[in-house]
Amino acid sequence: MPPAVAPSRLLKQAADDGRTGALLVGGAPGGTVYLVRGAVTYAESAAAPGVGELLTVSGRLAARTWEAALEAGAGRGAVGHLLYEQGHLTQGELELCVLGATYDAAYFALGRPDAPAEFRDDVRHWLGDVVRIDPGALTRESRRRTKLVEDIFPQPGLDTAPVIPVTRAPRERVSMTAAQWELLVHADGQRTPADLAQLLGRAGYATVLELRRMAALGLIEAPPPATPDNPDFVRLPRAHGEAVNRVRPAVPAASEAPTVPIVPSGASPPAPAPAAVAVVPAQVTVASAPEAPARPPKLARRKPGARLPKEIAAEPPEPHPGADEVLLKRIRTALRALR
Numbered sequence: 001m002p003p004a005v006a007p008s009r010l011l012k013q014a015a016d017d018g019r020t021g022a023l024l025v026g027g028a029p030g031g032t033v034y035l036v037r038g039a040v041t042y043a044e045s046a047a048a049p050g051v052g053e054l055l056t057v058s059g060r061l062a063a064r065t066w067e068a069a070l071e072a073g074a075g076r077g078a079v080g081h082l083l084y085e086q087g088h089l090t091q092g093e094l095e096l097c098v099l100g101a102t103y104d105a106a107y108f109a110l111g112r113p114d115a116p117a118e119f120r121d122d123v124r125h126w127l128g129d130v131v132r133i134d135p136g137a138l139t140r141e142s143r144r145r146t147k148l149v150e151d152i153f154p155q156p157g158l159d160t161a162p163v164i165p166v167t168r169a170p171r172e173r174v175s176m177t178a179a180q181w182e183l184l185v186h187a188d189g190q191r192t193p194a195d196l197a198q199l200l201g202r203a204g205y206a207t208v209l210e211l212r213r214m215a216a217l218g219l220i221e222a223p224p225p226a227t228p229d230n231p232d233f234v235r236l237p238r239a240h241g242e243a244v245n246r247v248r249p250a251v252p253a254a255s256e257a258p259t260v261p262i263v264p265s266g267a268s269p270p271a272p273a274p275a276a277v278a279v280v281p282a283q284v285t286v287a288s289a290p291e292a293p294a295r296p297p298k299l300a301r302r303k304p305g306a307r308l309p310k311e312i313a314a315e316p317p318e319p320h321p322g323a324d325e326v327l328l329k330r331i332r333t334a335l336r337a338l339r
Contacts, residue, residue: 005035007117008110008139014038014119014136016199022123023109026116028160031109033138034125038132042098042125044104047160047194048204051080051097051127057201061088074126081128098130104203105140108159110142145205153212161223163187163211164194170218179210184219 007025011033014023018038025031031045037215044050052070055061065088073079080098084091150156165187176184183196191199197207213221 004116006113006115007108007115008142010117010119011035011040011139013133013216015040016305019121020124021119022125022157023052023117025109025112027114029108029261030115031105033106033109034123034133035135036124036129039134040102040106041108041129042127043105043110043130043138044125045204047108047192048101048105049198049201051101053198054097054101054201054203055089057198060093062308068229070126073128076273077124077126077128079127080130093287095131098127099133100203102131102133103138106138106142106222107145109204110139122217143254149209150213151337153216154223155212156213157195157223158211158215158220159208162190163194164221166219166221174219176214177210178205180214180219182304183207183210184214186218196204251279263303 011023013036014021015038020036021034023033023035025033029047031046031048033043049057052066056063057068069082069086069088080094083089084094089097127160128296138268163183164290166185179202182200186199187195192206193211194204196202197204197265211220215222230271260308
């Protein structure tokens with residue numbers, strides 16, 4: 001089996017050959033880089049908000065406008081062209097947004113050199129050819145961003161793990177930026193950096209950068225170490241009300257407990273007991289087993305309509321006290337008054 005090719009190297013090969021298609025990068029978080037005749041036109045990743053999320057969450061574009069453009073132009077790869085042709089965005093605004101989303105997603109897609117990758121020809125993105133980016137410049141920028149976050153706090157697991165704020169500040173006074181405070185407020189221990197980025201309408205890399213700085217300050221907890229490939233240990237449920245395992249070591253019966261003889265001073269110890277004492281009768285093992293739950297006695301057949309025995313029949317219900325005549329008179333008087 002040939003060795004796996006790094007995503008950045010496979011991207012360079014496709015660009016040198018002038019190919020058109022999509023570079024699919026697996027793993028977590030992974031991503032996709034789209035090329036047209038060797039130039040990058042767009043990139044997307046599950047860890048980075050796309051153009052639609054950035055435009056709608058920020059309020060620059062209404063959600064219904066974005067959905068209408070998707071429905072009208074996604075089939076022919078002209079969503080971006082429709083947005084600035086109909087006057088919803090200027091061409092400069094759209095190009096700037098696409099550039100930011102592409103570099104943002106490329107950091108996650110090209111960051112892991114050991115991630116599995118493959119190239120599929122003749123695959124285009126529904127947004128269309130809004131920009132053309134040199135693949136070499138995209139790779140260099142991804143490496144620069146990776147080095148920057150590693151210099152701040154070398155913990156790649158922070159990029160995908162849920163953000164858990166610390167319960168107590170590490171020092172008496174802590175200084176934070178507005179972006180860091182916003183992330184800390186919305187971090188509930190369940191949201192990942194990608195969730196926070198989409199919730200707040202921020203770039204994925206900018207979110208990761210601030211979270212690395214917060215981790216260096218001790219404001220968020222470090223993610224747990226990666227678990228091995230072995231399946232997780234699963235503890236079987238116990239019976240209700242038990243706090244220990246069902247299997248317990250056998251406890252010898254009282255008759256089996258060895259006795260320690262008392263030896264007077266100066267006397268020789270008694271001879272050891274014969275081997276027959278160590279023999280455990282069979283009935284002791286049977287007696288130590290848990291007793292089966294007692295079953296209720298079976299009822300004898302009785303004729304239809306016959307009464308139950310006194311020891312089984314339930315107590316008769318209490319007699320009904322009857323109607324409250326005074327209350328009924330008051331209700332009748334109130335109903336007459338309403339006529």
